[in-house]
Each structure stands twice: as C-alpha cells, then as structure tokens.
Amino acid sequence: MFRTPLASLFTCLVIGIAVALPCGMAMFLHDIRGLTSELGESAQVTFYLKANNREQTALAFLAELNALPEIDSSRYIPKADALRELEESHGIGDVVAFLDANPLPDVVVATPTLSALQSPDELQKLQQTWSQHKLVERVQLDLDWVQRLSLLSVVVERVVWVLSVLLGAAVLLIIGNTIRLEVENRRHEIIVVKLVGGTDAFVRRPLLYMGLWLGMGSGFCAALLLELAFSWLNEPVIRLSKLYGSEFSFSGVQISTFLLIVFVTSLLGIFGARMALSRHLQAVEPA
Known part of the structure; x- marks a missing residue:
C-alpha cells in the first residue's frame, strides 16, 4: 500500500465515494426526522x-x-x-x-x-x-405537510438500506480485488517466504493490515466528502428554512458519526481482505 501511495489514495477515494452516498442519505434522514418532530408540535x-x-x-x-x-x-x-x-x-x-x-x-x-x-x-x-x-x-x-415528511422519511430510510447493502457489497469487492492484485504482485515474494518456513498466517498478516488501512483511509475520505458537501449545502438550506419560520439545518459530521464511519469501513476492509486471502493465498504455493 505504502509502495504505491497514489494508487492507494485513488482506491480510498473510490471506496469513500461509495460509502459517502448511503451515509449522507442516512444523515439527511436523521435531520428530516428532527424536522418532522419539530413540525409535529404544530400538527x-x-x-x-x-x-x-x-x-x-x-x-x-x-x-x-x-x-x-x-x-x-x-x-x-x-x-x-x-x-x-x-x-x-x-x-x-x-x-x-x-x-x-x-x-x-x-x-x-x-x-x-x-x-x-x-x-x-x-x-x-x-x-x-x-x-x-x-x-x-x-x-x-x-397534518398534510407533516404526513408528507413522515412518508418521505420512510421512503428515504428504505433507499438508505438498499444502497447500504449494495454499496457495502461493492466495497468488499473493491477491497477484495485490490488484495488479489497485491497477492499476484507479491507472488514470488510469498513463495520465497513459504519456502523458508513462513506460515499462511505470517503471509496473511501484512495483507490484512493493508485491508484495514484501506478501509480506514476510505472512512476518512467519506467523512471529509460528507462534511464538505453538507457545509456547502447548509447555507441555502438555512435561508430557505427561515422563510418558513423554521430553524432547520444540516447537522454535519459529528464526532460520533465520524468514528462510526471509520469503524464500519475498517471492518469492511478487514473482512474484504480476509475473504480475498482465503481464496487466493492458497493458490500461491512453491512448486
């Protein structure tokens, strides 16, 4: 990973964009529910x-x-x-x-x-x-406006779940393919290590760390993209909400949200690397 920093950065950005989409919609859903609660007091x-x-x-x-x-x-x-x-x-x-x-x-x-x-x-x-x-x-x-917002939040919630499953699977495939390519690039190195007595666990460890770092870096990229996007959108949203007598605004990426995103992407990185290694590492054996 550190030998090809530019390629790794682009991989993190691609995964970060995939992660940012469902996370952004989930954050939007959370804010919309807060608006529904606020309007519910006037319903x-x-x-x-x-x-x-x-x-x-x-x-x-x-x-x-x-x-x-x-x-x-x-x-x-x-x-x-x-x-x-x-x-x-x-x-x-x-x-x-x-x-x-x-x-x-x-x-x-x-x-x-x-x-x-x-x-x-x-x-x-x-x-x-x-x-x-x-x-x-x-x-x-x-209750017309409140019911419309409530139904909108239900629709957005289901879209978030669908996107989370699909893009989560995409993240696993991207990380798995990256690890597969890394195994192929290190084929001769892995064979030499196994010839001198290196175990599969020893060979697997740095590649699992690579999956972890890819996942963690992707989480940082996703959080950064979300913060930039919500900061850019927040000003016109605040102006619009004031026209309707509301104080609605996007909450942005909180510390807890940031930690959750990084934690989930790190798990996806380790799991994707583990799946790829369980299949491809066994194919690399000394002749």
Missing part, C-alpha cells in the same frame, strides 16, 4: 364541539382524548377565549362589539404522537370515529 387535530355543550361535558371529552394512545396532548378552548384570541390577533374589536352573540364554537385542539403522524390511515380512522361523537360537530386534520 393539530381540531374538534369543533356542538353549540349546546356544557363546560363540564367538554372537559370530560378532553379527558377521553388524552386517554387515546394516538394523542400526545390536547387542550380545551372555550368559545369566549377563542373570540378573545381572534379579536387580539386580528384587531377586529370594533366588529366584535356589534355582534349579538358569540358565533364561535367551543374547540378542543389535540396534538398527535409522532408514531400516529407516521400512520395516516390511523388518523383518518380517528377522524371518522370521533366525527360521529355526540358532542362533536366536525373534526379537522391539519
């Missing part, structure tokens, strides 16, 4: 209650909702409070003064759990069931 199911309900009845209905596993929290908004909030937020006090009665209904606003947000069918079933409740006039779901 709401609004229950408009019938006009003839009493406050005690509404509070009992609130307790029923809080007991549901799909609901994280809920709150009761009396129609008087709703009218006051509307008056303060929109500055329509003069208009409200001319009203003979409060036209707004009592409302219960519920926030679904994150697991419920990832199950649109369950929320639709919840809407249909509670729309028939004797206290409820109408149920409104305000």
Whole structure:
C-alpha cells in the first residue's frame, strides 16, 4: 500500500465515494426526522364541539382524548377565549362589539404522537370515529405537510438500506480485488517466504493490515466528502428554512458519526481482505 501511495489514495477515494452516498442519505434522514418532530408540535387535530355543550361535558371529552394512545396532548378552548384570541390577533374589536352573540364554537385542539403522524390511515380512522361523537360537530386534520415528511422519511430510510447493502457489497469487492492484485504482485515474494518456513498466517498478516488501512483511509475520505458537501449545502438550506419560520439545518459530521464511519469501513476492509486471502493465498504455493 505504502509502495504505491497514489494508487492507494485513488482506491480510498473510490471506496469513500461509495460509502459517502448511503451515509449522507442516512444523515439527511436523521435531520428530516428532527424536522418532522419539530413540525409535529404544530400538527393539530381540531374538534369543533356542538353549540349546546356544557363546560363540564367538554372537559370530560378532553379527558377521553388524552386517554387515546394516538394523542400526545390536547387542550380545551372555550368559545369566549377563542373570540378573545381572534379579536387580539386580528384587531377586529370594533366588529366584535356589534355582534349579538358569540358565533364561535367551543374547540378542543389535540396534538398527535409522532408514531400516529407516521400512520395516516390511523388518523383518518380517528377522524371518522370521533366525527360521529355526540358532542362533536366536525373534526379537522391539519397534518398534510407533516404526513408528507413522515412518508418521505420512510421512503428515504428504505433507499438508505438498499444502497447500504449494495454499496457495502461493492466495497468488499473493491477491497477484495485490490488484495488479489497485491497477492499476484507479491507472488514470488510469498513463495520465497513459504519456502523458508513462513506460515499462511505470517503471509496473511501484512495483507490484512493493508485491508484495514484501506478501509480506514476510505472512512476518512467519506467523512471529509460528507462534511464538505453538507457545509456547502447548509447555507441555502438555512435561508430557505427561515422563510418558513423554521430553524432547520444540516447537522454535519459529528464526532460520533465520524468514528462510526471509520469503524464500519475498517471492518469492511478487514473482512474484504480476509475473504480475498482465503481464496487466493492458497493458490500461491512453491512448486
């Protein structure tokens, strides 16, 4: 490896690019899930209650909702409070003064759990069931963007798994082929070592170290490529998220992520070298 540094560097870069793609998508998925969690706090199911309900009845209905596993929290908004909030937020006090009665209904606003947000069918079933409740006039779901992001995260997760398996196999093949070529280049050297009593374990050791160094170097290259890519993308993403009132940004390569990438690529390097040596080293024997 150290005798041909340029070739080894290119090998590490090729493997690093292959590793960076699924790792980058996994990091993107992690950040998207954080955004889904952030938006989940603003996702709401609004229950408009019938006009003839009493406050005690509404509070009992609130307790029923809080007991549901799909609901994280809920709150009761009396129609008087709703009218006051509307008056303060929109500055329509003069208009409200001319009203003979409060036209707004009592409302219960519920926030679904994150697991419920990832199950649109369950929320639709919840809407249909509670729309028939004797206290409820109408149920409104305000979950479109959150559900889209949740479904997007599911799709990205499956793509990450597929790419991880395919590109992981590609990394093993690249390292295995590199070790095979190294065995062929050292054929005469290996034969001489075996003639003077060198064991297969002795011959195998430096080649396993070569696989380890290739894997480790590839991990460094992958982490560097990811950090450069996310740093370049982060500025426009931050500007875009601010337009939507969010503080979303890419987290970049953390220390734990860096160590995990290097650890996994090192294991792939050793395993790929081991597989190649178990097959090709036996073919190199003294005549």
